[in-house]
Amino acid sequence: MTDAMSSLYPFLYEDTTNGGDSVDAVLAEVRRSTMDKAREIMELRRRVHREQGALLAACGAAMAERFAQGGRLFCFGNGGSSTDAADLATQFLDPPPGTPPLPAFALTAEAAVVTALSNDVGFDVVFSRQLAAFGRPGDLAVGLSTSGNSTNLLAAFDEAHRVGMLTVGITGEGGGRMAELDSIDFLFVVPSSSVHRVQEAQTTIYHVLAELAAEGVR
Template structure:
């Protein structure tokens, strides 16, 4: 999750912090009001996603569970803050009981930097998936825009290999929402990177729980 100072950045989000006021009580009241407003926004957004994705997320969970049950693996990836979401999602499965084979591709710093330096950053996930992915495995891409070139190249490689593809995006989904890009897509309809990533955290936590529930039924 990133935010830059200046127009449209941190100053636009929290103007009261840059106003030069020395009235502490008034400043704290504005901070409290801003915090309450943002908490209400994410609560409402999460509530709307429950109705929007109830069936699609259950269907996705069944597909991922089937992959694990058949010996498949989950490979997650993303850039920046979305990389940390990919890492958190993968770690939920590896920390489960019993543990499940899930990996976060950006954690392999040697491969990531070698590919970025020697070939190009747009291929860092596609090349890793080409080496590690197998038909029936699951590729999960995390994004706030849905438009990162390296994510789209990775998803394309995953589909070429016959992997199940899952995407998390924001706004309107961007290029990731185009037909034939991913099998299971979850778009958080917000213009705020902060709200998108907060809501995505809820979605992948629910997805993980549903996958474990499906696997328990299989076992």
Template structure:
């Protein structure tokens, strides 16, 4: 028996005692999820359109001044953070590459800092060593409450860096503590939909920044 809130909450018909899942239900579940993320993504233009433009302008100005881009997150968000860094560092032809690095990509650094100073500081310590005034810090957290992401944004703020946050739910602690100069909240309680929508947000942000 799986724990409450596990797979049965995503695919309840698979746990209804059927020997074989109903293909109609499987198809409907997939179609519902596609419709859900489509609706959510379209809503972001109205919700965050002006903020995306303002953030892109601030990032473009920082990059024109020689800023470097640092990204960070945990789990799936660390993968998205790496995607952001690579998108800015290796853009399409005709756009300028940006010095960008994902702070979750170096296993040696992550394990050393986790062992020596604690996982809550794995990103903040890297920014303390590498970041400088005018650089850009982008933190991703579906909940808005990841301690190491919050600590890194606080460190970036102390160092005079431009801070950008991508979160879900109601923004969590990141929103309440006002840790990001530019905050983008995906209004959803599904981690899957939040991360899918965040991908849309940061790719739009890159386009607005790089193709200005």
């Protein structure tokens, strides 16, 4: 077991008598790195609040209005953003006590639908096809992307806009191609080039939106 572990984590098993880093030094570096990352995301969240707080409030109010009129939420994203989209849908379906559940769906939840569309039609339409089938005027569409360049998200926003849905985009530094779309009503851009920090801040953004929308409906 020791041999297996040392092959995976050699820095923990170095001979410190020959000038190698000690375990204490390695752990100290890990602690420093962790604290640096925590400070970075905390400042990033503060910056998003400073620069986009008013937009968050306006978007939350618009989402609440749609829900109050019977609108349904459709969430989508690729990779880690797909997981975030599912988490966002869960925030509405399983809200805190005292908050009414609201209809929300993650467009990657049905593996058969996603793989059928990807295989038979193309991955670029995996979200827009579903919105064309399920979406209706008054519904909501929220798409997440760290780069803002995912072709299937761009197509989904265009389709959602065509249908008459409220569209919300959440992306990373610069906004990518999403920032060029006229079909996104509210666009939130996390000002960071780090995918990890972008995803962490995006989580905060959509949780805030979920709380604001739910409060507006209650």
